[in-house]
Each structure stands twice: as structure tokens, then as C-alpha cells.
Amino acid sequence: MAWLTATYLIESEPERIAERAEALAIEQSVECPLEAVRDPRIRDEIVARVAAIEPAGERRFRVDVDIAVETTGGETAQLINMIFGNCSLWENVQFVGLELPPALLAQFPGPRHGIAGIRALLGAPRRPLTCAAMKPQGMRVPAIAALCRTFARAGVDIIKDDHGIAGQTYSPFAERVAACQAAVAEAAATTGKRSFYAPHLIGTPGVLHERARIAREAGVRVVLVAPMVVGLPAFRELVDDFPEFVYLAHPAFGGAARIAPPLLFGRIFRLLGADAPIFVNYGGRFAYSQDECGALAAAARAPWGGLRTALPVPAGGMRLDRVDELIAFYGPDTMLLIGGNLLLAEGEALLARAREFVQKVEGVGSPATA
Secondary structure, eight states: OOEEEEEEEEEOOGGGHHHHHHHHHHHTTTOSOGGGOOOHHHHHHTSOEEEEEEEOSTTEEEEEEEEEGGGGTTOHHHHHHHHHSGGGGOTTEEEEEEEOOHHHHTTOOOOSSHHHHHHHHHTOSSSOEEEEEEOOTTOOHHHHHHHHHHHHHHTOSEEEEOTTOSSOTTSOHHHHHHHHHHHHHHHHHHHOOOOEEEOEEOSSHHHHHHHHHHHHHTTOOEEEEOHHHHOHHHHHHHHHHOTTSEEEEOOTTGGGSOBOHHHIIIIIHHHTTOSEEEEEOTTSSSOOOHHHHHHHHHHHHSOOTTOOOOOOEEESSOOGGGHHHHHHHHOSSOEEEEOTTGGGSOTHHHHHHHHHHHHHHHTSSOTTOO
């Protein structure tokens, strides 16, 4: 029998933690009183097992639960169901860790490009990378394309839609993609430096695939998707069907589940095919701690079976004056994403500010680190 190990942080009185852990194991496997399980095969091969309980602070415990791989059916949605289905409804339980046996891990190809593939696409083998977001939502296509062109002229590596930009009447998807692709091509012809536009793919699975097809036919190489909004299985299917794209994974709706951010964004998104997970940075407008951000970046880049490493993309209230600090913290295998802070300027001043961003990032390290 093969088992995967899921780890949970449980708040409990010490004298009740063993009982709580056993209850969680049953809830995440057979979901009925153990006394009702009369078949020895089910008891031995299906019922999840508490593997370890360790203190993790006052009234907090780390609990490892071994879950039968057979119960996942080798399928994305059922894997999520078995590791954090019913127990996600318990407010004093957080899902914090996941280890998969090699045979199950091999069923998930992970990032199709990863850090090495993104660097090859951009022709930037060692330096930190740059990303900008087009804001605010509500702009019409000519304004979005003009902003995209400005960022590309400044030399920003990847210019993405804001995740609020979808296919609204003021910004139809196909029209926007064509205009922004033309804008980055025009800028590249002038500057000689590659920049890539990343349109936001959102919608039902059918809409996702249709928009992915439109993007592919337009020559798009990088896309933005929010896996928790479109659904983790739908995201996995999209990556499988359009492996040529580099996938930026947006964290929207990621706070709606009691899953530790390093696990969700650094490992689960990567497992399902995210090449570059975006996450909210410490000291910005969200409440992630520096330690949590460091753990998330480490999870994205750590060896994990045969999966490619993923590129961390800190974002959310990022400022130009923090570039040196953030690169020192995250290291060169990082893409800094600044959106609203660049837009404090406009026109030629915006171009100059975006160029300053690029120069600050690319200036880290020796001149040879192109």
C-alpha cells in the first residue's frame, strides 16, 4: 500500500489532541464511525492513520496523517478532496504540509518551463526579473495597449493584465490581446529587448480553453491565471492542454481556504503546473510575514522529485524604493512585480519611472549577469 502524508496545524487542548487527530484522519478517509467499518481491507488499506503529533506552540499541534494514495484516484480534484475536503470546514485546522510518494508525484508534471525556461525565454540567465501590471481596471483597449507599450519600451520583462481585467465590454479579450501583442512587438523592434505580454485567462473551462486558443494564435507566450478562482482541476487541465505557455499563477481567492500560503502557492500551485506563483509580499498592503514569504519562495524553488523549480513573484503594494532590499532577501531567482507604485507617474514620467525600476533590478550583481 502507498500512502501520502498530509500535515495539519490543529488548535486543541493537550488532553484532546489525540482524539482530535484521529477524528480528522477518519473524516479525511471513510467519514463514518470506525465501528461501522467492518471490512478488514478497508480498515487496513483505506482508513487514514495518524503518523505523528508534535507540539507547535500553546494549544497548537502539528499532526501528520497518512492517507491512502488509492483514495485519490490519481485525479486532481479527488486529491484535493482527500487532503483537505471536509476538515477545511473546521475553523481550528490549517493545512500546512504535503508529501507525495514518488509514483503519485510523477503523475503531476508540474511547471512545464520553471525558472530555467522563463530565463531562456527572456534571454536572462542569471539576473532578477521584472514584471509590471496594467492598472486600473476599466481602461479601454487603446489605453491598455499604450500602457503595455510604455512598459515594454522601458524594458520590463513581463507585462501582465491586472487580474481584474477579463473580457469586459470595455476591454474585449481578443481585441486586447491583439493590441497588446502588437505593442510589445513594436517596442521590441525599437529597443532590441524582449518583453512579453501576459493576458489574464478567466472563465469556465470552456471559456478558458477558447481564450487560450486565441492567445496562442496571437503569439502569446506567457499567461496569467488565478488557479483558486477558476478551480485547481481546471487550471491543471489548462496547463496540460496548453503546455507551451509560461503560467503566472495569481493568488486571488487563495485566502478563502485554511491552507498555509507556502504550501498552497509554493507547492500545490507548482505541482499543478504554475511556472511563476505570484504572492503578497511582506511589508505591503497584505499581512504576510517575512518568514512566511521566505518559506513560500523556498518551497517554490526547493527540489521536489522531478518537478521543475518555480519562480517566486512577490507582489502586492510593492514600491520602487524597496527593490534592493527585496532582491537581497529573495535572491536573483525572483521576479519583482510592481503595479500601482509605478503608475504614480504618467506619460514620459511613467516611462522614466519604469526604466528606473528595470535598471534598479538589472543593476543588482555584476554587469555580466544579463
